[in-house]
Amino acid sequence: MRTAQTSLSKPSALRRFHPSASSANSREEETQTSSAKGWSRRKRNEDYAARGHPSLEEHISTRRSNSDREGTMGCVGSKKEQEQEAPGKGTGNNDQHGCAQAAHYVKDPTAANFGSKASQMPSNANSPDGESIAMALYDYEAIHDSDLGFKKGDKLRILEESGEWWKAKMISSGQEGFIPSNYVAKDTLEAEEWFFKGVSRKDAERQLLAPGNKVGSFMIRDSETTKGSYSLSVRDGDSKVSDTVKHYKIRTLDNGGFYISPRNTFTNLQELVSHYKKQGDGLCQNLTSPCLSPKPEKPWEKDAWEIPRSSLKLDKKLGAGQFGEVWLATYNKHTKVAVKTMKPGTMSVEAFMGEANLMKSLQHDKLVRLNAVVTIEEPIYIITEYMEKGSLLDFLKSDEGNRVKLPKLIDFSAQTAEGMAYIEQRNYIHRDLRAANILVNKALVCKIADFGLARIIEDNEYTAREGAKFPIKWTAPEAINYGSFTIKSDVWSFGILLTEIISYGRTPYPGMSNPEVIRALEKGYRMQRQDSCPNELYEIMLECWKNKPEDRPTFDYLQSVLEDFYTATESQYQQQP
Incomplete structure (x- = not known):
């Protein structure tokens, strides 16, 4: 079992975007330049109290x-x-x-506010006295005196669930200690190597198409649209084109059974997997091996x-x-x-x-x-956390980054939009969104860094628009002119970030100085489309650069459009075989 998180809403087409589309952040008060040195102490305390x-x-x-x-x-x-x-x-x-x-x-x-996803779901594996029993998904070597080491397959009795480290007792030896909660599963289904809890359709594709997986590799995951239902994702191959991933809805019978095609029903998911391993029976491929997944990062020290x-x-x-x-x-x-x-x-x-x-x-x-x-x-x-590939800007300029094809560049954009959609949903803003502040790990997962730091930097060269360090070329006009930073000014910056990604790290507005950029924006100038940029992606950029902040799209919308950039006109799920 592995976990991941994402959100998904099926976009129709970019031109259907309505300017009034709102986000949680549209209610956020605009912050002025004077707030760049930090919120008032009273406001901070209110925020702390609200979060406990x-x-x-x-x-x-x-x-x-x-x-x-x-x-x-x-x-x-x-x-x-x-x-x-x-x-x-x-x-x-x-x-x-x-x-x-x-x-x-x-x-x-x-x-106290954090718990793993496993800790937030009811357990189906309880001992007679009501205590939870968990199975180890990976080996764990204790590195702290209070840790409890274990091997994959070991059974542990969960004594206390708090945050990311749970107190547990090894059933075989009676030893007690703290264990990383993301290394164990309490549900018998979660313990299956082919079950990936909380993984979205898009992340399923990313993982199945990653190196090490082959045609027929598969996973079963939670349905994004129907609670309590599941989906089967399978890597498909064709010698003429790149491998793809096909998705099948697993439907539920009234008596609790499962089926993909009504002619074949199964008591449980284990039986379903066993059947389709023996014969494809209408699927794109016979199921072969579960999707590979690296061992998750250990939680930070308790x-x-x-x-x-x-x-x-x-x-x-x-x-x-x-x-x-x-x-x-x-x-x-x-x-x-x-x-x-x-x-x-x-x-x-x-x-x-x-x-x-x-x-x-x-x-x-x-x-x-x-x-x-x-x-x-x-x-x-x-x-x-350490990100092995460094900043997205440096990666795009590297030999490895230069070999990345357009679909992966779009995927980098979608991953960044996903992170920003979460920031948007939490009523937060970044203020300095650009490729230099996106980091990349060894699996080519993009993660947003430095969110919030721009607000508290005490440097006139950075906080004043004339300052040499102020990121003019990434900053929305209302933020440059009035110090008005909102999630919508982050959307403008995201549009600039898209130009960095599609150009493999080229500086925005090439050949123009900061003062020239400011004057050009005041006259309504927008960067021209690069030859390597698809028209559909350039349309997204122009939406991000709308003059009125309220006319710009939400990050939730941008995520859905970019995730389905190549599949918006196709059915996401295969028909019943």
Whole structure:
């Protein structure tokens, strides 16, 4: 069982987009340039209270009372041309024990609000006394004193479900400890290798077409449209064209059975899979092997939010930007992370922590995960998951990126729109959406980074439109002229990002200076279509660049259009065989 998340709404055609299409963010008040240095303390506290977080004053009080502690957090894009080994710059103490004492940590203020998807669904596997029984989906080697290691197939009794780490007891040995909740499944169906919980149609295609899978590879997943129903996705092949993925609805009988074709019914999904492995019986292919899926990332260490600076060893400089550096680092000698070190004076610690608590609450597959922070002394460290391919901008300019074909470029665009649709739904804004702030992992999954940081940077060269660091070419006219940043100004930036993707990293408005861009926009100028850009994609760009913010599409709409860019006129599901 694997999990993923996405949303899907079937678009008709781009021209059907209605200018009045709204999003949760259309109710969001426009923020002015003066707010770039942070919300008022009162507003922050209201936001914290709404999310169940401690107030800013409480957090600052905690930090002051623990002034002898150090901490970390972070993530951002990378610059391959500046890769170099750290010449003894690692701040980790090699003599220190890998796991720092608990007294050196500040608890994650949002931990109680997060639970894995498995923890949010009722269990069908209960012991006689009512306790849940889970099966291990992967091997897990304990790396903390309180962890419980296990092997794939082991059965565990779940004693306590809280956040991403559950307390469990090994049934065979009686040992107790904490386990990563995304490494186990409580439902017998979830334990099947071919069952992928919460995976969308589009993500099913991405995974089945990934290297390692072959014609006939398959998965069964939850239906996106009918709760309690399932879909079968199968990789199909044709020597004349690239492999594709076909989808079949699995229908439910009144007595609880299942069928794809009424002439063949099955008591359970296991029987259905067994039958179609023996014979295709109307499917595009016989089912062969379950879709391959890499072991998921382990959840971040339990309760580690503000962590000691000494728990990090900076291993390799990945890049440097306007406001700091990005490093590949090792946390507590066992976990690879990315660390963004902020230049002293870039932002106030109080404003940063206020925004970081909100950023931490945003959890999505297409957002770079914020793990921890170090803020007791400058430089501030931002610790995030490590993305192996660096920024999307650098990747597109690389030899590997230059070999990527148009369908994958559209997929990069769709993945980014998916992440922004989540930000939109959460009433948040990014403010600095561009290819340099999208990161790419080894599986070519795109994730949005640095969301929210633009608001709190204290640098006139960045916050003033005349400043050399202000990203004029990505910024909507109303944000340039009036400091009005909303989700709709992010939509404008997304349109510019599309030009970066389709051109393999070309700077927008080539040959034009920032002042020239401003003057051109005031006269209604829009970038021309590049030869490599399909007309349909250019139409999407023009929709993003509508002069009135309210006329621009929602990210939810953009996601659906881009996900179905090549299939909008085709049936998503195959007819009954």
